[in-house]
Amino acid sequence: MTNIKSCKIKILNKFYEIKCPEGEETNLLLAAQKLSEQLVTTKNKFKKLDDYRTLLLAALDISHELVICKNAQEHQRMQVNQFITSLESKINRTVGCEADTLPQTD
Numbered sequence: 001m002t003n004i005k006s007c008k009i010k011i012l013n014k015f016y017e018i019k020c021p022e023g024e025e026t027n028l029l030l031a032a033q034k035l036s037e038q039l040v041t042t043k044n045k046f047k048k049l050d051d052y053r054t055l056l057l058a059a060l061d062i063s064h065e066l067v068i069c070k071n072a073q074e075h076q077r078m079q080v081n082q083f084i085t086s087l088e089s090k091i092n093r094t095v096g097c098e099a100d101t102l103p104q105t106d
Contacts, residue, residue: 011036038062 003022008015009032020028038058046054 012039034062035059 004019005022005025007018007020007025007028009018009029010016011032016032018028018032035058038061039054042054042058042061043049046057049057
């Protein structure tokens with residue numbers, strides 16, 4: 001069973017008490033920091049937006065970043081799988097050639 005811990009985070013100079021699984025406090029703090037930084041960037045870029053729209057744009061930017069990272073990760077996974085398959089094929093061909101040159105014992 002996961003223990004729940006209370007964690008204090010800061011977003012745009014306001015503190016919030018958030019519950020999270022024990023051991024995830026650092027990730028929660030990093031996420032809050034990322035959101036706060038993105039909110040500041042969005043507020044500076046679009047000065048006339050209200051807080052709600054600023055929050056939506058910041059969340060959309062972070063979500064877009066996540067999608068790009070996941071796509072890159074999937075691409076890397078596919079490249080690693082192709083490399084492993086290629087290595088296995090080369091190993092099998094090499095082992096197969098060596099097995100053909102061994103004297104047969106019947």
